[in-house]
Amino acid sequence: MTNDRISIDLASSAARIGRDIETLGGADYTNSAEAISRYAYTKEFQNTTDYFIQELRAIGFEAWEDPVGNLVGRNRPKGEPAFGLGSHHDSNRNGGKWDGTLGVVTALETCRLSTELGLDLPLQLLSFIEEESSGFGQGVLGSRIITQQVTEDDLRESFRAVDDGRSFWEHAEEAGHDPARWRECIEDIAGLAGWIELHIEQGRVLQDGTLAFGIVTAIVGVNWVDLTFHGRADHAGGTPMGYRADAGLAAAEVAIELERLAIAQATPTVGTAGVGEFKPGLNNVIPGEARLGLDIRSVDASVYEAVIAEIVTFAEAAAAARDLTLDVTIQALTTATVMDAGVVGALEAAATESGHEFTVMPSGGGHDTQHVAPHVPSAMVFVPCRDGISHSPAELADPADAAVAVEVMLNAIAAYMDGAA
Numbered sequence: 117m118t119n120d121r122i123s124i125d126l127a128s129s130a131a132r133i134g135r136d137i138e139t140l141g142g143a144d145y146t147n148s149a150e151a152i153s154r155y156a157y158t159k160e161f162q163n164t165t166d167y168f169i170q171e172l173r174a175i176g177f178e179a180w181e182d183p184v185g186n187l188v189g190r191n192r193p194k195g196e197p198a199f200g201l202g203s204h205h206d207s208n209r210n211g212g213k214w215d216g217t218l219g220v221v222t223a224l225e226t227c228r229l230s231t232e233l234g235l236d237l238p239l240q241l242l243s244f245i246e247e248e249s250s251g252f253g254q255g256v257l258g259s260r261i262i263t264q265q266v267t268e269d270d271l272r273e274s275f276r277a278v279d280d281g282r283s284f285w286e287h288a289e290e291a292g293h294d295p296a297r298w299r300e301c302i303e304d305i306a307g308l309a310g311w312i313e314l315h316i317e318q319g320r321v322l323q324d325g326t327l328a329f330g331i332v333t334a335i336v337g338v339n340w341v342d343l344t345f346h347g348r349a350d351h352a353g354g355t356p357m358g359y360r361a362d363a364g365l366a367a368a369e370v371a372i373e374l375e376r377l378a379i380a381q382a383t384p385t386v387g388t389a390g391v392g393e394f395k396p397g398l399n400n401v402i403p404g405e406a407r408l409g410l411d412i413r414s415v416d417a418s419v420y421e422a423v424i425a426e427i428v429t430f431a432e433a434a435a436a437a438r439d440l441t442l443d444v445t446i447q448a449l450t451t452a453t454v455m456d457a458g459v460v461g462a463l464e465a466a467a468t469e470s471g472h473e474f475t476v477m478p479s480g481g482g483h484d485t486q487h488v489a490p491h492v493p494s495a496m497v498f499v500p501c502r503d504g505i506s507h508s509p510a511e512l513a514d515p516a517d518a519a520v521a522v523e524v525m526l527n528a529i530a531a532y533m534d535g536a537a
């Protein structure tokens with residue numbers, strides 16, 4: 117048991133992180149000249165996996181791909197306890213250098229430092245395939261396969277390549293993997309004592325608050341509510357205002373009410389009317405049909421469930437007042453996931469000791485960690501990205517911020533494993 121804080125050479129770590137990111141932003145690692153574009157079972161993706169395998173082996177880690185191509189690196193035998201770190205190194209089709217990849221690069225840097233500083237922490241790097249859904253239209257697919265959230269039929273038949281329509285299974289086999297053993301992927305998280313995913317924030321809270329990093333305490337649950345109002349598509353000139361059944365106006369009222377409801381919640385909640393569709397969609401015809409696509413997110417399931425119930429009640433009343441009928445479809449895409457208090461606490465303690473300004477915050481976007489968290493005590497660390505831009509070649513983060521976060525993670529993991537031992 118030691119209370120000595122681990123301090124690293126921040127400048128040299130930042131340089132190494134920057135070098136990894138720039139290397140993986142090169143022509144061999146993307147299929148686009150304008151952006152980072154790489155996804156499972158392409159040459160560019162394999163080159164990226166191979167880069168990490170080579171770097172891990174250089175520091176004495178064992179590194180391999182699981183039966184579907186998720187990357188695992190370990191400095192302890194398979195199954196023995198280790199602390200897990202990582203993210204994903206696939207990209208959006210018009211992506212940047214940082215989303216996902218920075219989480220794997222900083223995991224690698226943490227492994228390097230543990231080795232070089234003689235800490236020999238039991239560590240496991242894990243990088244998931246297909247977080248971004250670029251290859252097969254299926255998001256967080258690697259972590260869903262690992263945690264058995266898919267069926268064999270999904271992999272053999274339903275999940276098909278965006279590019280050529282052939283199955284996930286066929287592509288995986290062609291790339292030299294063994295999808296028939298997909299159930300064994302659960303071993304990727306066996307023996308993990310804890311898990312941290314570092315990711316760019318994809319928002320501007322850290323930048324605008326001049327904060328070095330954020331510790332994620334929960335990942336929001338995402339819900340979609342589709343509302344279709346049916347009225348009468350009458351003539352816009354011939355129909356006096358009192359004679360109308362205008363579906364568009366009810367939709368407009370709901371969009372405004374959702375904003376009010378989201379703001380009114382004590383727990384951070386966001387509501388967006390991202391789709392608005394009027395039919396027939398002509399200036400001189402009263403909308404006979406209006407479809408509204410809502411996205412509602414909060415870190416507390418009871419909060420978003422209440423908001424959904426209230427907005428549906430409001431929509432029903434708006435429809436009744438205007439003599440409309442209403443169809444409602446509610447889809448729970450992901451459930452809210454609270455991060456582990458032990459791992460979050462270790463990160464907070466290490467963050468406070470670092471002397472840097474930070475915050476605790478929710479994640480408004482989904483991440484692979486949502487699937488890991490039910491199995492392994494988990495947390496996430498966010499680092500600032502310029503203007504919150506992500507999923508774009510303009511995405512930019514600072515390796516110096518990432519190095520600060522690596523030092524915090526190293527201290528948190530050492531303390532956490534010390535406590536667990």
Ligand SMILES: [Zn+2]
Pocket residue numbers: 204215216247315
């Ligand atoms: Zn990502």
